[in-house]
Amino acid sequence: MAEALKAPFYDLIIVGASGFTGKYVVKEALKFLNINNPSSPLKSLAIAGRNPRKLSESLSWATHPNPPPPIPILFADITDPESLLRLCSHTKLILNCVGPFRLHGEPLVAACVEAGCDYLDICGEPEFMERMEAKYHDQAGESGSLVISACGFDSVPAELGFMFNSRQWVSPAVPNRVEAYLSLESEKRVVGNFGTYESAVLGVANAEKLQLLRRSRPKRARPVIPGPPPPKGSMIEHQKEVGLWAVKLPSADSSVVRRTLATLGENPCGLPGVNESADQISKREAFWSTLKPAHFGVKIGSKSLLGVLGFITVGMLMGLLGISSFGKWLLLKFPSFFSLGGFRKDGPTEDEVRSASFKMWFVAHGFRDSGSLSQGNNKPDMEIVTRVMGPEIGYVTTPIILLQCALILLNQRHNLPKGGVFPPGIVFGPTDLQERLKDNGISFDFILERAYSV
Ligand SMILES: NC(=O)c1ccc[n+]([C@@H]2O[C@H](COP(=O)([O-])OP(=O)(O)OC[C@H]3O[C@@H](n4cnc5c(N)ncnc54)[C@H](OP(=O)(O)O)[C@@H]3O)[C@@H](O)[C@H]2O)c1
Numbered sequence: 001m002a003e004a005l006k007a008p009f010y011d012l013i014i015v016g017a018s019g020f021t022g023k024y025v026v027k028e029a030l031k032f033l034n035i036n037n038p039s040s041p042l043k044s045l046a047i048a049g050r051n052p053r054k055l056s057e058s059l060s061w062a063t064h065p066n067p068p069p070p071i072p073i074l075f076a077d078i079t080d081p082e083s084l085l086r087l088c089s090h091t092k093l094i095l096n097c098v099g100p101f102r103l104h105g106e107p108l109v110a111a112c113v114e115a116g117c118d119y120l121d122i123c124g125e126p127e128f129m130e131r132m133e134a135k136y137h138d139q140a141g142e143s144g145s146l147v148i149s150a151c152g153f154d155s156v157p158a159e160l161g162f163m164f165n166s167r168q169w170v171s172p173a174v175p176n177r178v179e180a181y182l183s184l185e186s187e188k189r190v191v192g193n194f195g196t197y198e199s200a201v202l203g204v205a206n207a208e209k210l211q212l213l214r215r216s217r218p219k220r221a222r223p224v225i226p227g228p229p230p231p232k233g234s235m236i237e238h239q240k241e242v243g244l245w246a247v248k249l250p251s252a253d254s255s256v257v258r259r260t261l262a263t264l265g266e267n268p269c270g271l272p273g274v275n276e277s278a279d280q281i282s283k284r285e286a287f288w289s290t291l292k293p294a295h296f297g298v299k300i301g302s303k304s305l306l307g308v309l310g311f312i313t314v315g316m317l318m319g320l321l322g323i324s325s326f327g328k329w330l331l332l333k334f335p336s337f338f339s340l341g342g343f344r345k346d347g348p349t350e351d352e353v354r355s356a357s358f359k360m361w362f363v364a365h366g367f368r369d370s371g372s373l374s375q376g377n378n379k380p381d382m383e384i385v386t387r388v389m390g391p392e393i394g395y396v397t398t399p400i401i402l403l404q405c406a407l408i409l410l411n412q413r414h415n416l417p418k419g420g421v422f423p424p425g426i427v428f429g430p431t432d433l434q435e436r437l438k439d440n441g442i443s444f445d446f447i448l449e450r451a452y453s454v
Helices: 002-006 021-029 053-062 081-088 104-115 128-141 155-164 192-204 207-217 253-266 278-291 303-323 325-333 350-353 392-411 423-428 434-437
Strands: 011-016 045-049 073-075 091-094 118-121 146-148 174-186 235-239 244-248 293-304 356-367 382-391 419-420 443-451
Touching: 002 192, 002 419, 011 021, 021 045, 021 192, 045 053, 053 073, 053 091, 053 128, 053 443, 073 207, 073 423, 081 091, 081 104, 091 104, 104 128, 118 392, 128 146, 128 207, 128 253, 128 419, 146 423, 155 174, 155 293, 155 356, 155 382, 155 392, 155 423, 155 434, 155 443, 174 244, 192 303, 192 325, 235 293, 244 303, 253 293, 253 392, 253 423, 293 303, 303 325, 350 356, 356 392, 356 443, 392 419, 392 423, 419 423, 434 443
Parallel strands: 011 045, 011 091, 045 073, 091 118, 118 146, 146 419, 174 293
Antiparallel strands: 174 356, 235 244, 244 293, 356 382, 382 443
16 A cells, blocks of 8 residues: 555556557657647656556557657556556546457446546447446546546547537528548558457447447437438438448447437536636537537448448448357458458558548538428528548547547646546537647538528
8 A cells, every 4th residue: 555655646547558559549648748748738647558568569669769768667457456446546547548348448447437537538339338328427427537438530520520510500590410421541551450340340249238228228308409300311322512422330429429419408508617717617608509409420431332332241241240159250350351451450551551541521401590490391401511531540530539638638627527427529529629639630621501492
């Protein structure tokens, strides 16, 4: 105990720093370490995991060709709760990169909630996020631990992109539905690491657990959205406006945006900060007063029909094989084959990461005049298109987002809720996160607005 008390206290600790994504997160974090960047609130940093050799290799990789700075390497094993509690009682904030989260995430959330430190992760698994919310929200509120999953490409571009589009609708205009079209681009190949593939395969294989969890929880009030529910549409869509063929993407984004809108429905002025100034209260309330709820969905797009057929094939293989143990074994044994080259055991090369980028188009339909709805017009007559774009999604954009969320937690903690389990949008929406992302290469653009006749 005396030894534990003497141990240093860190601003943040990156757990899972030896992983493929973890090492890119370390690289991004080092850019903001106070010794490299004097205005940064990040004064002390440690990395943690179960294998000191791999952690030290990550650190060397992250600073290559320079020698690694003296960053402490701490022991933490997800199967050893004491090691996690020790970690959490020596930091303000944990960044968790250990996945698949459905297998490894909960012990660290539990330790953060118990110790009262904050927690961010890069999870893209709705079942994990909703289960943590159901199980730990109240306790986290009491202990003052802010637990926010999906602080990576899943699902911050979707959350902030949705809000950016929704706030372009100036009264009396209102949106009815926003469809996001994701396009992954590269001069080489777009490749993901096995960790993300495994998380997706396990998500598909356990889809019924998510349904069971949702059925077991009290229904939350749905936000009031003007106009009819969105039409079903065909399985493959040709979106002429953005020049893409597209098919529904069963990612975490829709579930995360829905949770933000549900929380907003329950707290129309957003979530009060633990120690907000009067100025900040007005700023937060003004922000949320301009947000208009809408139906939201995500599709993955390709310039060619063949590309979309490829996405459908991978989805069908995962759906068909994922339900049996042998099928799951096959999927996990041969990731490259079953993902048509989209995922590899050893991840993308640095060149592949450097040459990739994304565009996420938000195509929204709604009403020029919300008053016309009461006169019987329920066909949308206006469209607004916006776009979020940035570098490679998994290992460049994700670390950028995670670090910017962390820096906001470190220097604006008084403006954020005391504690609880929340999606990122409801917490970071009224902060300067969008500006920060823009400063780091992720842009938010207004593309067009047009009225049409019905
Ligand atoms: N939000 C997004 O857009 C986004 C982007 C990228 C990744 N991700 C997610 O991030 C997760 C990680 O992906 P990845 O490709 O980086 O996977 P990875 O390379 O396999 O890394 C997994 C990490 O977890 C650690 N780990 C596993 N079991 C552990 C245990 N018992 N105790 C402590 N550490 C343990 C591993 O440590 P060892 O090195 O010791 O094995 C490694 O550091 C996945 O769930 C993926 O879906 C999300």
